Amino acid sequence: MNKVSVKAGESPMIFIENLQKSFGNLKVLDNINLAVSLGEVVVIIGPSGSGKSTLLRCIKYLEHPESGRIFVEGQPLEPKNRSFRALQQEIGMVFQHFNLFPHMTALENVMEGPITVKKMRREEAEKIAMDLLGKVGLADKRDEYPSRLSGGQKQRVAIARALAMQPKVMLFDEPTSALDPELVGEVLTVMKGLARDGMTMMVVTHEMGFAREVADRVVFMDGGRILEEDVPLNIFKAPRHERTKSFLEKIIA
Amino acid sequence: MDFEYMKNLIPILGLGAVTTVELTILSVFFGTLLGLILALMKISSNILFSRAAGFYIYVMRGTPLLLQLFAIYYGGPSLGINLPPFVAAVLGMSLNSAAYVAEIIRAGIQSIDKGQMEAARALGMTYGQAMRRVILPQAYRRLIPPMGNEFIALLKDSSLVSNIAMVELMRVAQQMYANSFKPIEVFTLAGIYYLLLTSVFTVVFGKMERRFSVYE
Ligand SMILES: Nc1ncnc2c1ncn2[C@@H]1O[C@H](COP(=O)(O)OP(=O)(O)O)[C@@H](O)[C@H]1O
Ligand SMILES: [Mg+2]
Numbered sequence: 001m002n003k004v005s006v007k008a009g010e011s012p013m014i015f016i017e018n019l020q021k022s023f024g025n026l027k028v029l030d031n032i033n034l035a036v037s038l039g040e041v042v043v044i045i046g047p048s049g050s051g052k053s054t055l056l057r058c059i060k061y062l063e064h065p066e067s068g069r070i071f072v073e074g075q076p077l078e079p080k081n082r083s084f085r086a087l088q089q090e091i092g093m094v095f096q097h098f099n100l101f102p103h104m105t106a107l108e109n110v111m112e113g114p115i116t117v118k119k120m121r122r123e124e125a126e127k128i129a130m131d132l133l134g135k136v137g138l139a140d141k142r143d144e145y146p147s148r149l150s151g152g153q154k155q156r157v158a159i160a161r162a163l164a165m166q167p168k169v170m171l172f173d174e175p176t177s178a179l180d181p182e183l184v185g186e187v188l189t190v191m192k193g194l195a196r197d198g199m200t201m202m203v204v205t206h207e208m209g210f211a212r213e214v215a216d217r218v219v220f221m222d223g224g225r226i227l228e229e230d231v232p233l234n235i236f237k238a239p240r241h242e243r244t245k246s247f248l249e250k251i252i253a
Numbered sequence: 254m255d256f257e258y259m260k261n262l263i264p265i266l267g268l269g270a271v272t273t274v275e276l277t278i279l280s281v282f283f284g285t286l287l288g289l290i291l292a293l294m295k296i297s298s299n300i301l302f303s304r305a306a307g308f309y310i311y312v313m314r315g316t317p318l319l320l321q322l323f324a325i326y327y328g329g330p331s332l333g334i335n336l337p338p339f340v341a342a343v344l345g346m347s348l349n350s351a352a353y354v355a356e357i358i359r360a361g362i363q364s365i366d367k368g369q370m371e372a373a374r375a376l377g378m379t380y381g382q383a384m385r386r387v388i389l390p391q392a393y394r395r396l397i398p399p400m401g402n403e404f405i406a407l408l409k410d411s412s413l414v415s416n417i418a419m420v421e422l423m424r425v426a427q428q429m430y431a432n433s434f435k436p437i438e439v440f441t442l443a444g445i446y447y448l449l450l451t452s453v454f455t456v457v458f459g460k461m462e463r464r465f466s467v468y469e
Contacts (some may be wrong), residue, residue: 089377099372113376
């Protein structure tokens with residue numbers, strides 16, 4: 001499948017306007033503005049503590065933004081709106097520590113969203129879940145509990161679980177950071193496949209190879225701000241900010 | 254020791270033991286229901302709920318069960334509530350047990366990794382769905398050992414209801430002693446019954462714990 005590009009005049013998939021977030025006195029997100037188009041892959045990089053996770057968590061409303069607005073396909077994401085839950089479900093999220101449900105098998109993990117949230121019939125949910133497990137290469141692990149899976153397998157199940165809700169956007173918060181180096185590749189491969197299929201993605205990662213190869217745009221964050229954003233080539237070859245440069249030197253060295 | 258007398262006592266005290274088990278199982282059942290509600294109230298972000306639950310737990314754990322039983326059985330009638338001993342006993346033990354169970358359940362829920370609630374919410378579940386489908390099923394297994402302890406403590410504490418005219422194992426033992434003046438025989442046998450019951454339930458809870466730990 002080819003990547004779908006934004007048509008002129010169409011709302012971006014995600015639009016973030018003046019987003020602010022503090023924890024106590026600590027300003028963690030400082031006036032964030034960002035637009036992500038349909039089918040676009042945006043990789044977010046930056047030093048630890050720069051607010052990358054908080055940004056994704058605000059989009060998923062695991063944290064409540066303090067001020068500013070988030071739009072999904074042009075519609076404001078506001079808990080008081082009736083469309084809130086529906087809009088929320090358009091956004092899938094994958095966590096650094098997988099957070100699979102340990103009391104459910106791989107298959108049950110993937111079926112859980114459709115059954116509990118979408119009230120789908122079991123047979124139908126199972127069909128979707130099996131398709132997705134196949135897609136992430138784990139059809140044969142359907143009946144395993146997470147404790148019996150490797151980190152890479154767990155993260156692939158977690159991706160399938162998020163996809164089962166048929167989101168339009170996927171957020172990844174350091175999906176490979178908790179993995180042994182030899183298991184990183186299998187997760188990145190799944191993510192690349194998703195990108196190729198046209199999924200809109202926001203990915204926080206330290207995998208610069210992935211950013212180079214897959215990202216349409218790289219966003220560099222520091223101290224709760226977006227310092228610069230550009231196509232990977234420009235960010236990696238000619239970063240405009242000293243901060244970006246020194247961060248990249250540190251991470252690539 | 255009069256072993257012949259003890260042999261005759263076995264079925265008599267046995268009936269009392271059956272009542273003791275009934276009392277305990279019913280009280281743990283209702284105590285767990287109320288305890289779950291109290292635990293959810295206590296961890297809720299609603300300050301009114303969490304304060305109310307906290308106060309209830311504070312009072313029930315800070316006063317003797319015997320006093321609570323007296324309040325219900327002897328205090329009830331002056332408020333126009335006349336309860337038969339069995340109902341008063343189950344009510345008192347349930348209300349008391351709920352406070353302890355609430356703390357057990359609260360600790361169990363809070364021991365579940367925060368990422369579990371987040372993952373559930375991220376899938377679009379409501380708080381209630383996340384609790385029911387994700388958090389509580391994981392907490393159950395961790396709850397079995399402390400709930401087993403609570404059950405056994407309650408089984409022994411149920412001897413207190415002999416003070417509100419409830420005829421259970423302890424009360425039967427007291428009656429038999431008053432009839433025979435054979436304290437060694439009567440109370441030894443009653444002790445053996447209690448030991449037997451606590452041992453059986455220890456084994457049962459151990460089995461349950463193993464059965465529920467399949468996925469770890
Ligand atoms: N729940 C929280 N309470 C208080 N401080 C937090 C919380 N979450 C994150 N922070 C702080 O916010 C800052 C940004 O955190 P985070 O978004 O996790 O950064 P990153 O993902 O870029 O490493 C850090 O200083 C972190 O300590
Ligand atoms: Mg982070």
